[in-house]
Amino acid sequence: MGGKTxxxxxxxMATATTxxxxxxxxxxxxxKSLKLKTKQQELLLRISILGLVYILAFIARLFSVLxxxxxxxxxxxxxxxxxxxxxxxxxxxxxxxxFDSESWYPLGRIIGGTLYPGLMVTAALIYWALRFxxxxxxxxxxxxxxxxxxxxxxxxxxxFFGKEIWDTGAGLVAAVLIAICPGYISRSVAGSYDxxxxxxxxxxxxxxxxxxxxxxxxxxxxxxxxFGYFYMVSAWGGYVFIxxxxxxxxxxxxxxxxxxxxxxIAYNCMYILGMLLAMQIRFVGFQHVQxxxxxxxMGVFLLMQVFYFLDWVKYQLNDTKLFQTFxxxxxxxxxxxxxxxxxxxxxxxxISPWTGxxxxxxxxxxxxxxxxxxxSVSEHQPTAWSSFMFDYHxxxxxxxxxxxxxxxxxxxxxxxxxxYGLTSLYFAGVMVRLILVATPxxxxxxxxxxxxxxKNLTSLLRTKQKVSQTGSTKGAGSSKASSxxxxxxxxxxxxxxxxxLLVGVFYLLSRYAIHCTWVTSEAYSSPSIVLAARxxxxxxIIFDDYREAYYWLRQNTPTxxxxxxxxxxxxxxTAMGNRTVIVDNNTWNNTHIATVGRAMSSYEDEAYDIxxxxxxNYVLVVFGGVTGYSSDDINKFLWxxxxxxxxxxxxxxxxxxxxxxFRVDKGASPKxxxxxxxxxxxxxxxxxTTEYGKPPGYDRARGVEIGNKDxxxxxxxxxxTTSNWIVRIYRVKPPTNRx
Amino acid sequence: MxxxxxxxxxxxxxxxxxxxxxxxxxxxxxxxxxxFAVFTALIQVAYMALxxxxxxxxxxxxxxxxxxxxxxxxxxxxxxxxxxxxxxDLAPERAxxxxxxxxxxxxxxxxxxLG
Numbered sequence: 001m002g003g004k005t006x007x008x009x010x011x012x013m014a015t016a017t018t019x020x021x022x023x024x025x026x027x028x029x030x031x032k033s034l035k036l037k038t039k040q041q042e043l044l045l046r047i048s049i050l051g052l053v054y055i056l057a058f059i060a061r062l063f064s065v066l067x068x069x070x071x072x073x074x075x076x077x078x079x080x081x082x083x084x085x086x087x088x089x090x091x092x093x094x095x096x097x098x099f100d101s102e103s104w105y106p107l108g109r110i111i112g113g114t115l116y117p118g119l120m121v122t123a124a125l126i127y128w129a130l131r132f133x134x135x136x137x138x139x140x141x142x143x144x145x146x147x148x149x150x151x152x153x154x155x156x157x158x159x160f161f162g163k164e165i166w167d168t169g170a171g172l173v174a175a176v177l178i179a180i181c182p183g184y185i186s187r188s189v190a191g192s193y194d195x196x197x198x199x200x201x202x203x204x205x206x207x208x209x210x211x212x213x214x215x216x217x218x219x220x221x222x223x224x225x226x227f228g229y230f231y232m233v234s235a236w237g238g239y240v241f242i243x244x245x246x247x248x249x250x251x252x253x254x255x256x257x258x259x260x261x262x263x264x265i266a267y268n269c270m271y272i273l274g275m276l277l278a279m280q281i282r283f284v285g286f287q288h289v290q291x292x293x294x295x296x297x298m299g300v301f302l303l304m305q306v307f308y309f310l311d312w313v314k315y316q317l318n319d320t321k322l323f324q325t326f327x328x329x330x331x332x333x334x335x336x337x338x339x340x341x342x343x344x345x346x347x348x349x350x351i352s353p354w355t356g357x358x359x360x361x362x363x364x365x366x367x368x369x370x371x372x373x374x375x376s377v378s379e380h381q382p383t384a385w386s387s388f389m390f391d392y393h394x395x396x397x398x399x400x401x402x403x404x405x406x407x408x409x410x411x412x413x414x415x416x417x418x419x420y421g422l423t424s425l426y427f428a429g430v431m432v433r434l435i436l437v438a439t440p441x442x443x444x445x446x447x448x449x450x451x452x453x454x455k456n457l458t459s460l461l462r463t464k465q466k467v468s469q470t471g472s473t474k475g476a477g478s479s480k481a482s483s484x485x486x487x488x489x490x491x492x493x494x495x496x497x498x499x500x501l502l503v504g505v506f507y508l509l510s511r512y513a514i515h516c517t518w519v520t521s522e523a524y525s526s527p528s529i530v531l532a533a534r535x536x537x538x539x540x541i542i543f544d545d546y547r548e549a550y551y552w553l554r555q556n557t558p559t560x561x562x563x564x565x566x567x568x569x570x571x572x573x574t575a576m577g578n579r580t581v582i583v584d585n586n587t588w589n590n591t592h593i594a595t596v597g598r599a600m601s602s603y604e605d606e607a608y609d610i611x612x613x614x615x616x617n618y619v620l621v622v623f624g625g626v627t628g629y630s631s632d633d634i635n636k637f638l639w640x641x642x643x644x645x646x647x648x649x650x651x652x653x654x655x656x657x658x659x660x661x662f663r664v665d666k667g668a669s670p671k672x673x674x675x676x677x678x679x680x681x682x683x684x685x686x687x688x689t690t691e692y693g694k695p696p697g698y699d700r701a702r703g704v705e706i707g708n709k710d711x712x713x714x715x716x717x718x719x720x721t722t723s724n725w726i727v728r729i730y731r732v733k734p735p736t737n738r739x
Numbered sequence: 740m741x742x743x744x745x746x747x748x749x750x751x752x753x754x755x756x757x758x759x760x761x762x763x764x765x766x767x768x769x770x771x772x773x774x775f776a777v778f779t780a781l782i783q784v785a786y787m788a789l790x791x792x793x794x795x796x797x798x799x800x801x802x803x804x805x806x807x808x809x810x811x812x813x814x815x816x817x818x819x820x821x822x823x824x825x826x827x828d829l830a831p832e833r834a835x836x837x838x839x840x841x842x843x844x845x846x847x848x849x850x851x852x853l854g
Contacts, residue, residue, distance in 0.1 A: 217825060219814055219837035223844060261825055265814045269841060272807040276848045279799070286795060308813070316758035317751075325747045 049172055050159060054152045057179035060517065061148040061189045063525035068542075070144050070191070073527040075568060075585050077193035078575035081143050083111065084120040084193075088127055088139050095120070096282075102580045103570060104592065105562050105615065113282040114588065118235030119198050122146065147188040147197035154201045155179045158440065161208040164215065165413045166448050169455060174447035180516040183391035183439035186524045196436055199236030204440050206232050206242055207420065210270060211413050217262030222269035229270065230277035233284055240293050240358060241424075241437060246270070247300035249419050254307065258412060264308055271301050292346070292353050299338065306334050364430050372646055373587050376639040379433040388428075390523075391435050393515045394508050395446040399425075402445030405452045421445050454505060460498040529572065531629065531726075543627060546572065549620070549727035552720050553577035557618060564611060565620035566600070566633055566640065567593055573620065582614055590647065597644030600677040601637070601651055607676040608715040611732050618719060619730045623681040626690050626725040628700040635701070637677055638662060665704040673708040680730055683711050683718060688725075769816045773809045780805035800852040807845045811838055 036044065064073070072081050087095040098112040126149075127142045155175040162171030178184060187196040206228035213221035233239045250267050253259065275288045275297075288294045310327060317323045345351035353359075360366045360374060364382060368375045388396060399421065406414040424438035526532070531543040553563065554577050562580045563573055570584020583593045599610040611619070624632035633640075638653070645651040655671040656662070664672065664682075672678060686697040686709025697706045716730040783801045792798050818826045818834035826834075 217818075218829075219811070219818070219834070219841055223837075223841050261817045261823060265817060268810045269814060272803065272810055273841065273845060273848070276800075276803055276807070276845070276852065279796070280848065280851060286799065289799065313755065317754055318758070322747065322751050322754060326751055 046168065046172065050156065050175060053155050053159075053172075053175045053179050056176075057152040057155050058148045060180050060520055061151060061185060063189070063521050064527055065144065065190045067525065068527055068530055068532075070141060071527060071529070072140070072143060072193050073189070073191040073529065074194070075528075075571050076195075077143075077191070079571040079585065080119055080193050080195070081140065082571070082575040083115065084123050084143055085139055087120050087124045092121075103574055103584045103586075104589065105580045105582055107589065107592065109586065109588070114586070116195055116233075116235055116237065116283060117281070118202070118231060118233075119146070119193070119195050121234070122150075122198055123193075143193045144191050147192050147194075148190050150198050150201045151179070151184065151188045154184070154204055154440070157201065157204045157208055158443065161204060161211070162444055162447055162451075164208065164211055165417050165444065166409075166451065170444075170447045170451035173450045174444045177395065177447055177450075177512075178440060178443040180513060180520070181392070181395065181439050181443055182516055182519040182524065183435045183442070185516070185520050186391065187436050189520070189525055191527055195236040196238075199232060199238060200436065200440065202228060202232035202235050203238070203242065203437070207416070210246060210266060211416050213266035213270065214263055214412050214416075217260075217265050219265060219269055222266045223273060225266070225270045226273035226277060229274035230280075233274075233278040234281050237357075238437060239278070241427075243274075243288075243294055243297050245420060245423060247297045248423070249416050250300050250304065252415065252419060253412065254303070256415070258415075259307055259311070263412070264304055267304055268301065271297060290350065290352060291355075292351050293355070293358055295342070295345075295351060299342075302334075302338065306330065361427055361430050361434075372639065372642045373590060373593065376636075376643070380431050383429055383432045383435065387432055387435065390519060391439075392442060394512045395442050398446035398449045399442050401453070402447070402449035405448050406445065417441065417444055417448075450505065450509070454502065457498045457502050457505070460494060461502075531627075533627070543629075543724050543726060545722035545724050545726035547576065548722045549720065549729060550576035552722075553579055553618070553620075553729065556720070561617040562615050563618045563620055564596060564599070564614065564616040566596065566622075566636060568636070569620065569622070579618075582616065590643070594644045594647035597640040598648050598651055600633075600640050601644055601656070601675050603671075603674055604676055604679060604714055604716075608732070611715075612735070616732050619680060619716065619732065621677065621680045621728050621730075623685075623725055623728055624701040625681070625685060625699040625706075626688065629726060630701050632681075632701060632726075633677060634664065634681055634699075640677070663704070664699060664702055664706055666707040668707050678708065679711050679713060680716070680728060682706050682708065683713060683728070683730075685725075686710065763821075766816055766820060769812050769819070773812050773816075776805045776809035776812065780809075794854055796852055796854050800849045800854075804845065804849040808842060811841050811845070814838070 072078055083095070083098075086098065095117075096112050098110075099108060100111045101108040103109050123139070123143050123146050126146065127137070127139050130137055130142065155178055158178045159171040159175040162168075162174035164171075184200065187194060188200070206225055209221055209225035209228045213225055229239070229242060232242055246267070250263065253263055278284050278288055279286065289298070310330060313326060314323050317326070342351070346353070354362070356366070356371045356374060360371070360380075374380055392399075403418060403421070406418050421438070421441035421444075424434070424441050427434045428438040529546045531545075533541050533543070535541045550573060553561075553573065557579060559578075560580070562582060563577070564582045565573065567583040567585055567587055570581045570586075573579060573581050574584060583589075583596050587593060595610060595614070599607040602610070622632045623634065624630055625634075638656070641651055641653050641656055645653055656669055656675070658667055658669050663669075664678070682697075682699075685699075685706065689696045690698050690700050695705050697709045698704070699706050713730070715733055717733055718728070719731040720729040722728075780802050783798070783805065787798050815834055815838040817823060818829055818837075819831050821827070
């Protein structure tokens with residue numbers, strides 16, 4: 001590089017004198033005329049790359065805002081939006097102590113104590129900051145764009161993390177890879193205002209600060225990682241991953257003989273301060289000292305004290321024989337005491353066992369048999385191979401290559417990233433949703449592979465210049481990276497091979513970019529609440545039935561009306577319809593949900609009794625038979641039966657099946673043809689012709705003609721059906737006068 | 740067997756004591772602070788065993804503040820000890836400033852958590 005600038009300098013001297021009138025044109029794009037040194041050129045390159053990556057990460061997530069409108073997607077984000085709205089309107093004290101009587105009627109929900117406030121507080125802070133600068137935006141805009149903003153910040157953290165683990169080249173590649181990786185984009189598009197939007201940023205930040213603390217042994221960095229952990233705990237329930245991975249990492253370092261003072265300082269400071277900070281969140285409470293999931297961290301903490309003590313005694317004694325006896329006594333007593341304490345704690349029930357949500361990660365079959373609510377969520381299903389390929393593309397085979405490079409240069413930092421990668425990939429295999437947690441690790445390790453490979457290849461290429469510039473002393477000394485590489489005389493085509501491989505690498509990376517953009521555009525940018533389809537002439541048809549129904553509820557029902565629906569729609573009804581619901585997506589009370597499930601699967605008379613006992617005024621069902629929408633309540637019906645049957649044995653799943661098969665046509669079981677859900681979905685549907693050439697009452701989502709077309713409702717009456725029949729609302733009639 | 744173990748223990752004790760006397764004063768000061776903090780924590784645990792743990796957050800904040808400041812003092816000791824090769828170019832003022840900062844953060848959290 002130094003050899004290049006010398007002739008360049010003389011050239012610029014000549015050009016400056018002859019071209020002074022058009023100075024603007026000459027100095028605009030040419031590095032040479034700026035007379036920058038190599039280091040400054042490199043810094044400029046790095047900063048501009050990071051700036052472009054920052055903007056790219058933000059822009060790639062804006063597809064749905066451009067195609068539809070700036071709105072909140074899915075179900076959970078509506079709850080987050082409603083709580084953020086409450087926070088900005090009423091202030092932090094009201095928010096922290098909020099008891100909500102508009103959901104889970106008649107139980108209510110202690111929102112202040114059962115949510116993770118990180119996301120809402122972050123969005124509220126951004127909103128207040130913008131207001132302070134006199135940008136009067138609506139809080140909804142801030143909520144929609146929070147996720148892309150934090151995705152951009154994640155790329156910066158990924159750069160610094162890559163720099164810490166390997167070098168700046170790996171950091172830059174990691175930033176680019178994570179900016180467009182579909183695994184991350186899926187949960188952080190504009191509009192996906194969910195906990196993961198800030199949680200992945202907090203996760204990577206905590207890990208980066210911890211690895212930095214272990215590398216430098218500084219208390220300040222450990223304090224930073226404790227604050228990062230606090231942010232993670234406030235943002236997402238997945239913090240349990242951090243509090244188990246970090247102790248596991250410390251354990252691995254202890255076992256591989258890498259115990260050091262820096263590790264002691266980093267872990268202890270982070271554990272104590274992190275634990276104390278985490279207990280400030282009401283939802284987490286005292287779990288750090290009482291729950292089985294957090295005991296690993298405490299165990300490793302005590303183990304570290306034992307290690308430090310033994311190390312100190314060994315240093316003081318300088319006599320191996322005495323030390324051996326001492327070691328024997330201490331280790332046996334420590335293990336004994338630890339084992340007894342753990343045993344007593346678990347047996348007496350003080351240390352609670354692993355909760356179902358996390359236990360099902362260790363034993364994937366557990367949820368299916370014991371907790372149907374967890375098993376019914378589509379995001380909790382095991383991952384298929386196609387999902388891995390879809391979300392990671394080339395990173396899938398770059399990951400083992402990166403592992404190879406990490407093992408070649410083992411240090412405390414690379415051991416950490418290897419462990420993070422392996423554990424998170426295991427969990428990603430168990431549950432689709434956890435591909436998100438594995439994405440940063442996969443991106444970082446793949447970045448190491450790409451960076452190391454490209455570096456080796458380009459250094460092979462650059463040795464040619466070193467050979468030809470034998471006269472110039474600057475040329476020989478300045479190319480530090482390539483000076484150690486000499487051409488192997490036995491392989492004459494190394495140059496060409498290197499060029500071919502480099503072209504191959506760039507081709508792969510460009511295919512990756514194309515794939516990621518395509519995936520983002522096609523699969524991960526739909527708002528779920530607005531559906532789109534292609535009409536007969538190729539024009540785009542928008543189904544906005546959900547919002548139509550919720551706004552009908554908002555404008556045409558009394559303000560104290562109670563709405564019964566399946567729990568999927570609870571958050572949306574409360575946020576947009578502004579009415580009280582019976583059950584919603586929080587699913588904290590299984591019996592209440594089972595009651596609703598029982599009502600939906602019983603005959604109309606029994607269901608009416610249940611609805612009267614819950615003071616229900618309106619019932620809302622989602623029906624996809626007219627549009628062919630397949631995520632409707634009839635397709636979810638078996639889960640209602642299973643969940644209801646889990647608590648009330650009177651509901652038996654085989655009653656609704658025929659030969660183990662779920663049918664809605666003439667051959668369906670009589671219980672199925674007369675249950676409340678069937679009646680509410682197919683009321684008046686028998687008169688409707690949905691498709692040319694098919695009989696009236698043809699259900700386009702199931703592809704059959706329905707069995708029971710002549711439906712009469714006794715205790716309910718139809719209140720509203722949206723324009724495409726997707727959402728149907730029924731009013732519960734008051735009991736008839738007794739004569 | 741028992742005699743050899745007791746003799747070993749006595750040898751151990753004596754050699755530990757003689758080695759410890761040689762440590763510099765500033766480190767002994769930090770060690771005293773650590774012992775004081777741990778002792779305070781033990782008193783709190785004994786008190787909790789007597790009267791029960793009702794405001795559990797108060798008990799936790801008391802015990803954890805003692806354990807926390809003890810751990811931070813040990814970290815300070817590590818960084819200030821001249822015989823640790825890893826930290827020989829870390830200024831003791833910087834180590835002490837880190838220690839003070841972490842303690843301030845710790846006690847602010849404790850004040851919030853005490854109830």
